Amino acid sequence: MNYDRPQELLKPVKRRFITLTFVVALALELLPLPQGSNRWLPDFVALLILYWSVNQPRRIGIGMAFGIGLLADVVTTSMFGQHALAYSVGAYLILLRQQQLVMFNLGQQTLVILVLMVLMQLLMAIARWSVGASLPGLGYFLPALVGALLWPLLTKLMLLPYRSERH
Amino acid sequence: MNFANTPSFANQGLQPGGRLALCVLASLALLVGDSQYGLMEKARDAISVVLYPLQRAANVPLNLTMQVGDFFTAQAALKRENDALRERDLIQSSHLMRMSSLEKELQQLRRLNALAAQPSHAGVVAEVLYTGRDPFSYRLIIDKGSSSGIASGQAVIDENGLIGQVTRVQPLSAEVTQVINRHYIVPVMIERTGHRALLYGFGGGVEVRYLPISTDIRENDLLVTSGVDGVYLQGIPVARVKQIDRLGGAAFARVRSEVIAGVQSSRFVVIMPNRRLPATPPVAEAPADTAKTDKKSP
Known part of the structure; x- marks a missing residue:
């Protein structure tokens, strides 16, 4: 049984809300943050892709992940297709086991997310490496770790607007 | 009850595996096209124009805080900065005066020597x-x-x-x-x-x-x-x-x-x-400049 997951009746998620979350995540990428911050700041767009494909697999699937990945490619000034590749693979891996994943408690989910985030980072590194960039050090995976640690918080935050008033 | 768990009975379109294969192929094509041939510049331009409002919007909070910060800058700090700037201005304007005459001279010399201005x-x-x-x-x-x-x-x-x-x-x-x-x-x-x-x-x-x-x-x-x-x-x-x-x-x-x-x-x-640069001289056999x-x- 899962004890962590809120089991109260949730209102259906609006498409508008999903769009809004992605817009906010992309805007976060565009913030002129101090230079060092991207050494630990997680990829919020990737986290959201994982979150929505766990919780709303009919809305955010592989195709959507690919499209949003393209946007992320432009926003982060990286190669075209780099984020798209990583995100669509991430979404696919989630969809393979989605029905088990939603039943996991937050701790178990966090572990899965950690693995997936690292895998996505690795895919991007390989994509870059294959077109001529150097391989990054281990510090490159710190954002993935931070992102996974933020997962429980993200889940609670996303459910906030969808709690019914009385339960 | 969890809506997210409801199985999808009506399976529309491709299987997930097929979709993934399609997306991965498309990504790889894009990666190669972008990195080797620079095919995607037009698309990148279009997307970046669409994203421009978002870009500006993301900058609004920062600009606001900076403006508020500017407003509350202590007068002493402003005064000090002003003095420093004025001093620098003086020094640089003296440099500039000499510069402009030197530049004129240089242009003249270049003309004399038939070099491109x-x-x-x-x-x-x-x-x-x-x-x-x-x-x-x-x-x-x-x-x-x-x-x-x-x-x-x-x-x-x-x-x-x-x-x-x-x-x-x-x-x-x-x-x-x-x-x-x-x-x-x-x-x-x-x-x-x-x-x-x-x-x-x-x-x-x-x-x-x-x-x-x-x-x-x-x-x-x-x-x-x-x-x-x-x-x-x-x-x-x-x-x-x-x-x-x-x-x-x-x-x-x-x-x-x-x-x-x-x-x-x-x-x-x-x-x-x-x-x-001046137009390349007709002798093109010169070894590639390092x-x-x-x-x-x-």
Whole structure:
């Protein structure tokens, strides 16, 4: 049984809300943050892709992940297709086991997310490496770790607007 | 009850595996197309224009805080800054006066010697919007684009020295590749001796490579652009030599150096006009000049 997951009746998620979350995540990428911050700041767009494909697999699937990945490619000034590749693979891996994943408690989910985030980072590194960039050090995976640690918080935050008033 | 768990009975379209294969293939095609052939520039332009409002919106909170901060700046600080600026202005205007007469003289001499006149050095000031999050590409996005007359290949400097080069221009913004980017090469010369060399970015820093051991170079030497290309004006400071390793047995000295400009910190930059080179002389058999900039390859 899962004890962590809120089991109260949730209102259906609006498409508008999903769009809004992605817009906010992309805007976060565009913030002129101090230079060092991207050494630990997680990829919020990737986290959201994982979150929505766990919780709303009919809305955010592989195709959507690919499209949003393209946007992320432009926003982060990286190669075209780099984020798209990583995100669509991430979404696919989630969809393979989605029905088990939603039943996991937050701790178990966090572990899965950690693995997936690292895998996505690795895919991007390989994509870059294959077109001529150097391989990054281990510090490159710190954002993935931070992102996974933020997962429980993200889940609670996303459910906030969808709690019914009385339960 | 959890809606997310409801199985999808009506399976529409492709199986997930098929979809993934399609997306992966498309990504790989894009990756190759973008990196090897630069096919995607148009699409990138279009997407970046669509994203521009978002870009500006993301900058609003920061600008607001900066404005509020400006408003509450203590008068003493303003006064001090004002004094310092005035002093600098005085010194620089005296320099300028001499400069303008020298420039006139130089143009005259160039005309006498039938050399191409250099363009005036007016630059365009731009603000850094954000730095790309991608740790592989040391790039900046600035808020001026082709609509302000920016063209790909122009040099970008700040008040201290060279920051990089405009590598991608979109209608309302432009991408600047920084000197510390891997693949970035600047033709420089040692200011003290005039010895020419190449400064390579290696992803996070710069170093001079292929400098014979016997070269006269010392720590703290200033490396400035040599102007031996069509990109940089002569004499823009680029880096300062930090440490020189002369290993016995190696043909070249290892010269570690440090970038002077605030490549990671400047908020305002100046985009310099390209240096106009005289038309290439008809004898084309000249061996390829080693001091040629490699215009980045992403």
